[in-house]
Amino acid sequence: MHITLRQLQVFRAIATLGQVQLAARQLYLSQPATSMALSELEKHLNGQLFDRTGxxxxxxxEGKKLLPLACELLDRSEEISRLFNHSDHHSGKLTIGASTxxxxxxxxxxxxRFENANPEITVALDIHNTTTIIEKLASLEIDLACVEGPCQHPGIETIPWREDHLILFCSSEHPLAKRKTVTIESLEQTEWILREPGSGTRMLFELHIGQHLRQRHLKMELNQTEAIKSVVRSGIGISCLSELCIAKELAQGELVPLPFPKKTMKRQLWLLLNKKKYRSGLVNLLLKSLQN
Known part of the structure; x- marks a missing residue:
């Protein structure tokens, strides 16, 4: 059996992108050459690695069994190249997944800051809600993830990173803006503009606030923080977001925090790694930078 690194590169690209044409474009190969590389790999392994749907x-x-092994071999081959290029500079590409x-x-x-210190490393950032990012990390589409929501996936290593907290807020013109305190009853009577289910922000809201509301007037569910801020600024409803997201608007007085006398809605931010994926020198370098 003779399996080449090129065949494994083709396999990984198709597994990530889902199409031969896209994989060929990413690898700067012709489509026939890409198809041939996959065919030869499957012939060597005596079986198909993909189900064809359209x-x-x-x-x-079988493909899922091969993917982490193929990724490790390719990452290790890149490590060998870097080790013997006799350069003090790290180079390569990392794909980072992050919740919104x-x-x-x-x-x-x-x-x-990381790219300024390592100009020969290219970082691609993929932003989705926490649930989607965990799925992408589990399927080896990304190298590392940074999320605000909890992760219970058995195949993923979780590393505590930083702390964040959520606040309730509204526009300065909203009827609740002048209140000295906000009760559960008043929260039950107002309209809400919330992040979509599956986001880390929504999970924490439900844990600390949502489960205590006997009724809820849900006006909108939006998957973009900027859209939520725009709607709330217009005076329609109240919301709950990370203070990181609205610090500027709070400082300018466009949005105001609501004095809700419950405990602070703190949350842990996490760095996530796939346990099956080889942790390359580039990943370790980025981890060290993020943890400093």
């Missing part, structure tokens, strides 16, 4: 290729059970709040309001500054 023009999509979806990993089957972390990805939009915390990571940009962190990644700018």
């Amino acid at each position: 023009n999509r290729l979806i990993l089957n059970a 709040t972390v990805g939009n309001y915390l990571l940009p500054e962190e990644l700018t």
Whole structure:
């Protein structure tokens, strides 16, 4: 059996992108050459690695067994190349997944600092809600994840990172803005603009606030923080977001915090790694940078 690194590169690209055409474009290969590499790999392994559905290729059970091993071999081969290029500079590409709040309001500054210190490393940032990012990490589509929601996936290692907390807020013109204290009863009578189910922010809201409301007037569910802020600024309803997201608007007086006399809605931010994925030198370098 003779399996080449090129065949494994093709396999990984197709597994990630789901199409031969997209994999060929990513690897700068022709589509026939990409198809041939996959065919030869499957011939060597004496079985198919994907289920064909239309023009999509979806990993089957055999493909899922191979993917972490293929990723490790490719990552290790890149480590060997870096080890013997006799350069003090790290180079390569990392793909980071981040939940919405972390990805939009915390990571940009962190990644700018990292890339300034390591100009030959390219970082791609993929932003979705916490549930989607965990799924992407589990399927080896990303190297590392930074999220605000809890992760119970058995195949993922969780590393405590930083603390954040949520606050209730409204526009300065909202009827609740002048209250000295906000009760559960008043929260039950107002309209809410909330993040979508599956987001870490929504999970924490439900834990600390939502489960205590006997009734809830849910006006909108939005998957973009900026959209939520715009709606609330217009005077429609109240919301609950990370203070990271609305610090500027609070400072300018466009939004005001609601004095809800419950315990602070703290949450842990997490760094996530796939236990099956080889932790390359580049990943370790980024981890060290984020933890400093």
